[in-house]
Amino acid sequence: MSAGSEKSRLRLIVIQALVFSLFATLVVRLYYLQVVGGESYRAQAANQSIREIVVQPDRGLIVDAEGRPLVANRSAWVVSVDTTMLGRMSERDQRTLLKRVSTATDVSLDRIRARLLTCGEPGSEVGTCWNGSPYQPVPVAKDVKKGVALRILEQPEDFPAVLAEQQSVRDYPRPFGVNMAHVLGYLSPITEDEYDKARETGDQSVNGASSVGRAGVEKQYDKWLRGMPGYRSVAVDSMGKVLDDDAVQEATPGDTLVTSIDAKVQGVVERQLAKAMRDARNVTDPVTGRKYVADAGAAVVLEADTGRVIAAASQPTYDPGLWVGGITEKELSRLYSDEAGTPLLSRVTQGQFAPGSTWKPMMAAGALTNGYSTDSVLGCPSGVQIGNRTFKNFESGAYGTIDFAKALEVSCNTFFYQVGYNFWQKYGSDVDDVNAKDPLVQTAKMFGFGKRTGVDVPGEASGRIADRKWKKEYYDAQKDYYCEIAENPKPDTSSYLRLFAREFCAEGYAYRAGDAANFAIGQGDTMVTPMQLARAYAAFANGGTLYAPRVGKAIVDPDGKVKREIRPKAVGKVDVPQRILDYIDGALQNVASVGTMAWKLGGFPLDQVTIRAKTGTAEVYGKQTTGWVASYTKDYVVVMMVSQGGTGSGSSGAGIRKIYEELYGVRGSQVVRDEAAIDGVTPPQRLPQFLRDGSIMPPPTGEEG
Numbered sequence: 130m131s132a133g134s135e136k137s138r139l140r141l142i143v144i145q146a147l148v149f150s151l152f153a154t155l156v157v158r159l160y161y162l163q164v165v166g167g168e169s170y171r172a173q174a175a176n177q178s179i180r181e182i183v184v185q186p187d188r189g190l191i192v193d194a195e196g197r198p199l200v201a202n203r204s205a206w207v208v209s210v211d212t213t214m215l216g217r218m219s220e221r222d223q224r225t226l227l228k229r230v231s232t233a234t235d236v237s238l239d240r241i242r243a244r245l246l247t248c249g250e251p252g253s254e255v256g257t258c259w260n261g262s263p264y265q266p267v268p269v270a271k272d273v274k275k276g277v278a279l280r281i282l283e284q285p286e287d288f289p290a291v292l293a294e295q296q297s298v299r300d301y302p303r304p305f306g307v308n309m310a311h312v313l314g315y316l317s318p319i320t321e322d323e324y325d326k327a328r329e330t331g332d333q334s335v336n337g338a339s340s341v342g343r344a345g346v347e348k349q350y351d352k353w354l355r356g357m358p359g360y361r362s363v364a365v366d367s368m369g370k371v372l373d374d375d376a377v378q379e380a381t382p383g384d385t386l387v388t389s390i391d392a393k394v395q396g397v398v399e400r401q402l403a404k405a406m407r408d409a410r411n412v413t414d415p416v417t418g419r420k421y422v423a424d425a426g427a428a429v430v431l432e433a434d435t436g437r438v439i440a441a442a443s444q445p446t447y448d449p450g451l452w453v454g455g456i457t458e459k460e461l462s463r464l465y466s467d468e469a470g471t472p473l474l475s476r477v478t479q480g481q482f483a484p485g486s487t488w489k490p491m492m493a494a495g496a497l498t499n500g501y502s503t504d505s506v507l508g509c510p511s512g513v514q515i516g517n518r519t520f521k522n523f524e525s526g527a528y529g530t531i532d533f534a535k536a537l538e539v540s541c542n543t544f545f546y547q548v549g550y551n552f553w554q555k556y557g558s559d560v561d562d563v564n565a566k567d568p569l570v571q572t573a574k575m576f577g578f579g580k581r582t583g584v585d586v587p588g589e590a591s592g593r594i595a596d597r598k599w600k601k602e603y604y605d606a607q608k609d610y611y612c613e614i615a616e617n618p619k620p621d622t623s624s625y626l627r628l629f630a631r632e633f634c635a636e637g638y639a640y641r642a643g644d645a646a647n648f649a650i651g652q653g654d655t656m657v658t659p660m661q662l663a664r665a666y667a668a669f670a671n672g673g674t675l676y677a678p679r680v681g682k683a684i685v686d687p688d689g690k691v692k693r694e695i696r697p698k699a700v701g702k703v704d705v706p707q708r709i710l711d712y713i714d715g716a717l718q719n720v721a722s723v724g725t726m727a728w729k730l731g732g733f734p735l736d737q738v739t740i741r742a743k744t745g746t747a748e749v750y751g752k753q754t755t756g757w758v759a760s761y762t763k764d765y766v767v768v769m770m771v772s773q774g775g776t777g778s779g780s781s782g783a784g785i786r787k788i789y790e791e792l793y794g795v796r797g798s799q800v801v802r803d804e805a806a807i808d809g810v811t812p813p814q815r816l817p818q819f820l821r822d823g824s825i826m827p828p829p830t831g832e833e834g
């Protein structure tokens with residue numbers, strides 16, 4: 130054999146050996162994959178066909194003090210799109226399918242596309258985009274008609290990747306026709322930031338598909354109401370179609386919030402406020418010659434000894450059910466619209482208004498504890514000269530020389546103008562001294578004005594006490610603007626604005642005698658919320674304690690066990706001697722029986738239900754007068770306000786009377802206790818009874834603990 134042949138043979142043997150070794154390696158590898166590691170890889174393959182779907186919990190109920198549901202849940206049909214299956218379809222088939230879904234559900238194609246976008250994608254909108262798992266079907270239409278859902282279920286060939294199933298959504302039973310939109314609040318989808326924060330803190334009660342409270346008690350007590358999500362693992366085929374349930378972890382329903390609201394009283398308060406505004410619009414304003422606008426209003430009922438909120442109504446209002454299933458841009462724009470009266474704004478806790486003469490009892494308390502006595506008298510002429518201006522009584526009435534009680538009874542402005550002016554002369558005539566003593570300002574702050582009450586309804590406004598410091602701060606913030614107008618007025622600038630700008634630029638910081646006079650009667654730049662005013666009047670009723678008003682009363686778990694009682698919270702004490710509080714109390718009784726509120730309470734059994742009241746008519750530049758009535762008994766505080774509605778007693782007096790009639794069961798001139806809106810006249814101290822079958826019964830009767 131030649132040397133060449135020998136080399137060829139050796140080369141062939143090497144190649145054969147190499148091929149054999151490669152083949153042997155392949156066989157060993159296949160043996161390892163299929164025999165040795167087979168179980169492991171089969172498990173991994175199985176895991177890849179398992180999806181985890183979030184099961185949202187039923188949100189907790191919100192009930193009134195008697196256990197009547199104010200917010201509940203109901204089953205609604207929801208149409209969702211499986212984006213995994215949708216992504217495997219051609220663009221043409223996707224367009225066809227989504228158009229078909231749009232037509233069936235009556236949801237615009239643009240809105241469906243917006244809902245299918247994952248939050249963070251280009252073009253995604255917070256509140257509309259999908260925050261949930263990419264493996265979970267995305268809801269595109271909620272609360273659809275049953276017929277639409279059945280059509281989708283019965284025609285899967287026309288609706289591939291589309292699911293229709295029943296889910297829990299918020300429901301509003303409306304006992305006694307109540308609205309309560311501003312107290313209850315609403316829900317909307319969780320944002321990316323909120324979800325990320327929850328993950329950072331280990332909060333497992335929310336997920337990317339959760340809805341959370343945005344206002345009212347839905348927001349305040351959200352962490353109790355939301356419950357705990359469950360999870361369902363499902364097996365799917367290569368196309369993403371669900372084959373079978375693999376495992377289920379049940380969701381835990383949210384806790385129930387028991388409130389201090391009494392739905393029967395709430396219904397009365399809402400109807401009386403709406404009626405007061407309607408009636409005001411039929412009355413001619415003697416100043417403008419036009420009908421009163423009555424553009425907004427508020428009413429609140431507090432339990433005097435605890436600060437618990439029994440009822441609260443705001444106008445204009447809206448249907449809280451608008452938020453169920455997602456609110457449209459048109460609907461949302463209306464809620465914020467000035468033309469519609471900004472219905473989303475709660476006038477009870479967020480509306481800020483000049484208090485008018487309802488301010489005078491606090492001013493009387495301040496004067497009587499800082500030098501004046503119950504024997505002090507001042508004149509009540511039709512007008513008083515302060516500086517270069519004459520300050521007049523409302524409707525220019527005059528009552529001669531009177532004391533504080535009579536001044537409250539007849540609501541004499543000129544009496545209180547003098548009180549404010551006298552304190553200004555004594556302590557504050559140096560307009561540059563922003564720290565000058567002011568007993569009336571100090572008393573207003575002592576009664577809680579100028580800061581939030583702490584009510585458990587988020588978004589509360591603080592009101593404003595227009596004292597020296599505020600005026601200086603306002604001047605510093607606005608002087609450049611007004612000085613520019615004063616120095617370089619534009620051709621279309623009104624003469625009034627030019628004059629105001631010159632005066633403001635020169636001395637807008639100065640707290641003058643006129644400011645002190647206006648402060649003493651609740652005019653000028655001082656503003657309060659109806660809740661602040663009600664809380665202050667409660668202090669007169671209960672001996673001087675300021676409470677943080679409370680809507681929430683207790684948190685009860687799904688098994689009916691009380692997890693937390695929300696007790697009244699005292700946050701301050703009014704430093705006014707009881708004899709002074711009693712003196713003012715007597716004067717306010719006279720307001721109801723013979724004073725400015727008497728014409729609305731004729732025939733009312735004041736000997737059985739003693740009402741104390743103060744009327745107020747606040748004048749606001751460029752607007753019609755705002756009417757107030759602030760009142761109380763030993764049990765309740767009732768305040769009503771109608772913006773641009775005329776005088777206090779004229780606009781709100783009849784409504785205040787009707788509320789007391791319902792609270793105490795007054796029929797004509799008699800008290801019929803068994804017809805009172807609240808059983809036993811006073812609110813129940815015990816909680817509703819939560820039975821094992823899930824039903825809720827009123828609190829037990831008998832001796833209350």
